[in-house]
Amino acid sequence: MKNLLKYEFRKTLSVKLALLGLTAAAEIAFLAALFLNKENLLAISIFLLTMLALGGVMVAGLATILTLHRDMNTKQSYMLFMTPNSCYRILGAKVLENALSLLLCGGCFFALGTLDITLLFARAGSLKELWEAIGSMLRTINSELTLDVPNMLSFTIGLLASWFSAVTAACLADVISSALLNGKKGNGIIAFLIFLALSFLVSWLQQTLTSSVTSIQPRFLLQALIALVLSGGMYFATARIMETSLSV
Amino acid sequence: MxxxxxxxxxxxxxxxxxxxxxxxxxxxxxxxxxxxxxxxxxxxxxxxxxxxxxxxxxxxxxxxxxxxxxxxxxDAGRVKALRDEMARKAAEDYLTRLSLLGFTREEALNKLQEDF
Amino acid sequence: MLESIDLTKKYGTKTAVENVSLRLTPGHIYAMLGPNGSGKTTWMKMAAGLVKPTSGQILFDGTPVGIESRKKIAYMSTEPYFYTWMTVRDVGKYYGDFFEDYSPEQYGRLLAEMELTEDLKTSTLSSGMMAKLKIAVTLARDAHVYMLDEPFNGIDLLARDAIRGCILSRFSPDRILLLSSHLVEEMEAIADQAVFIKAGRLAETADLEDLRTREGVSMADRYRTIFGHEEATK
Structure with missing residues (x-):
């Protein structure tokens, strides 16, 4: 398993390095702008960092899906499937790689974001007032909706877990397409529809099962838990289909 | 080979x-x-x-x-016998080939003497 | 023993392998022969556990092929399959990471034999060098079965002698070697059994020295007899 995981990280390495490089560049721009008081650059770099944080997590998930697709549909599939490993392990390494990447990526951006916001407020007090103004506005909608770290963190966790379930759903859809519908007309479209249906199911269950929970933080966390449990189920279904029906 | x-x-x-x-x-x-x-x-x-x-x-x-x-x-005798065997086989091959060209046994043997 | 029983593989409406029952026993080098698309590659991929049969069975030592058999069966596909970021060294490490029977020393020897160096990037290799690398890393395993699909493809005349030597050096009475090739003549002297596959079906198996002794016929002759008509009508 250790070896499988190692190669899954290696396969998605270039994407991660690119992301890291871009983030480092944007962060340097941000810091430079902050200390040299370049407002335009500051605005641009904040925009870039926000995009990178949102896009980075997306890209980490997409990299996993693309790698799986390549590992089933090109000659490179032999590399993986000729090794004495069950599909549960092979897919497990991929899912684990994705989970760790999302956690790492999400964790880093969360920490970086917290740091940058703190720095920003220290340099420009007026921004802190603006931030608080937004906060009090939100509070009028819901008294629990405060812009503090625990709230943001549980929101981030909920977001990451949901995205993780979307990635596992995409893996399941892709495996169904490659293993069961292989060579059939319109299998790409069918796979996409399966993905949409699964994603819908996940969010429907998230909403329905947490509708009685009114508190924001537990609700986010419960939704995250539901997403993770469903991801686990989808992982087993995917691995089983691979084990019984996948020809590469 | x-x-x-x-x-x-x-x-x-x-x-x-x-x-x-x-x-x-x-x-x-x-x-x-x-x-x-x-x-x-x-x-x-x-x-x-x-x-x-x-x-x-x-x-x-x-x-x-x-x-x-x-x-x-x-067994040196066995090796000697093998040598004779193989020589005989080569000679037979020669005779067979020439007979395919229409040479009689005598003609073939004479030709060998004349040419070599 | 590697055995297929009524093995069939269909891709949609196309049948790649049809009811092939074939038994390969240790101590032999088998030449699997047939024109392109006759089903040799599909049979091998099923034996390697990469392709799932539509019906029938493929057994290694009495058990359906799977995770356990992959530990003992070394398969080399025709097409290059290494990750593009890999160097020759990385390819060896990958095999070392996943196959207990892989020997780095043997890999080193085979690379030297094939005139390849570890620093070469696989993405820059010529097709001939890639073919040699595939053979080197596959034969670097101490497997029970070696299945090489088209080992002479893309390899020049001189290097073929070296390849033949490497393949022969892997022979042992408890191993099975299975080679497929379009280059029938290349395998005349190294194979002792021939398996002819025609249009997905097993056409004939033959002991080659037997064929020569009893009928004065070579493997290439037999190939022409079996497939000649098909080739002529193409």
Whole structure:
């Protein structure tokens, strides 16, 4: 398993390095702008960092899906499937790689974001007032909706877990397409529809099962838990289909 | 070594080894390579190589000593007989070929004397 | 023993392998022969556990092929399959990471034999060098079965001798070697059994020295007899 995981990280390495490089560049721009008081650059770099944080997590998930697709549909599939490993392990390494990447990526951006916001407020007090103004506005909608770290963190966790379930759903859809519908007309479209249906199911269950929970933080966390449990189920279904029906 | 794919490979390799024995390249009592090495040296299937030694043994041209390997026979008389056998075979081939060209046995023998 | 029983593989409406029952026993080098698309590659991929049969069975030592058999069966596909970021060294490490029977020393020897160096990037290799690398890394395993699909493809005449030597050096009475090739002549002397596959079906199996002794016929001759008509009508 250790070896499988190692190669899954290696396969998605270039994407991660690119992301890291871009983030480092944007962060340097941000810091430079902050200390040299370049407002335009500051605005641009904040925009870039926000995009990178949102896009980075997306890209980490997409990299996993693309790698799986390549590992089933090109000659490179032999590399993986000729090794004495069950599909549960092979897919497990991929899912684990994705989970760790999302956690790492999400964790880093969360920490970086917290740091940058703190720095920003220290340099420009007026921004802190603006931030608080937004906060009090939100509070009028819901008294629990405060812009503090625990709230943001549980929101981030909920977001990451949901995205993780979307990635596992995409893996399941892709495996169904490659293993069961292989060579059939319109299998790409069918796979996409399966993905949409699964994603819908996940969010429907998230909403329905947490509708009685009114508190924001537990609700986010419960939704995250539901997403993770469903991801686990989808992982087993995917691995089983691979084990019984996948020809590469 | 190039092989004629229509003739058993073991026969072709065997003939080659016999030639080596007759010319002294593989001297009496000399050790021969193991079947595996023979296969590699001649680029042939190892089962074919094993067959070569079986046939050579059958003809009394070599013997396998358990744990030691395969050796050319120590019997100088047997080697001499092999030499005669092979010479006779070559002569027969010559006569057969010329008879295909319409030469009688006498004509063929005379031609040999005239030309060489 | 590697055995297929009534093995069939269909891709949609196309049948790649049809009811092939074939038994390969240790101590032999098998030449699997047939024109392109006759089903050789599909049979091998099923034996390697990469392709799932539509019906029938493929057994290694009595058990259906799977995770356990992959530990003992070394398969080399025709097409290059290494990750593009890999160097020759990385390829060896990958095999070392996944196959207990892989020997780095053997890999080193085979690379030297094939005149390849570890620093070469696989993405820059010529097709001939890639073909040699595939053979080197596959033969670097101490497997029970070696299945090489088209080992002579893309390899020049001189290097073929070296390849034949490497393949022969892997022979042992408890191993099965299975080679497929369009270059029938290349295998005349190294194979002892021939398996002819025609249009997905097993056409004939033959002991080659037997064929030569009894009928004065070479493997290439037999190939022409079996497939000649098909080739002529193409």
């Amino acid at each position: 190039q092989y004629d794919p229509n003739i058993p490979i073991w026969l072709q390799v065997m003939t080659r080894i016999k030639t080596d024995i007759v010319t002294g390249k593989s001297p009496p009592s000399g050790k021969l390579p193991g079947a595996r090495d023979l296969a590699l040296a001649y680029s042939i299937n190892p089962n074919t190589a094993a067959r070569v030694y079986q046939e050579l043994e059958k003809e009394g041209l070599c013997e396998t000593r358990r744990g030691l390997g395969t050796f050319v026979t120590a």
